[in-house]
Amino acid sequence: MAGLRSGQVAEAAGVNIQTLRYYERRGLLPEPERSLGGHRLYGGEAVTTLRVIKAAQRLGFTLDEVAELLEAGRHRHGRPVAGLQERAATKLAEVDAKIADLTTIRTALAAAVEAGCDDLTVCASSACCPIPFTDLAEENRHAGPCC
16 A cells, blocks of 8 residues: 655645644545554645645635635536635735735834834823824824824
């Protein structure tokens, strides 16, 4: 009986054995055959599947989403996976929204650093505070030197 053992598959895919077993428990990898001695024996496709899982995670897909994509791929029989374009477009929109949020946060933090803000409470009460304390009423802010 030929096949790759757990350590060989994990090394070839760039993951550790615990990750391999976790993906197996989650159903992302099919249960491998067993040698007469009880060792797991994986086919070469297991390495490819692990690489696909890790690449999809780097692209922002959750393991649940990866599982759905893999399941759809297992039933496609040579046809394109239905929904991959839609799922990728949705994920792209999520990434764009996160980038916009992070850009807003970065702008506020850079302004706080530039303004010399050193005390959150003092800064929040300053009229020139660049941190967006939206809950503060304008009349509660005091004019004066910045932070």
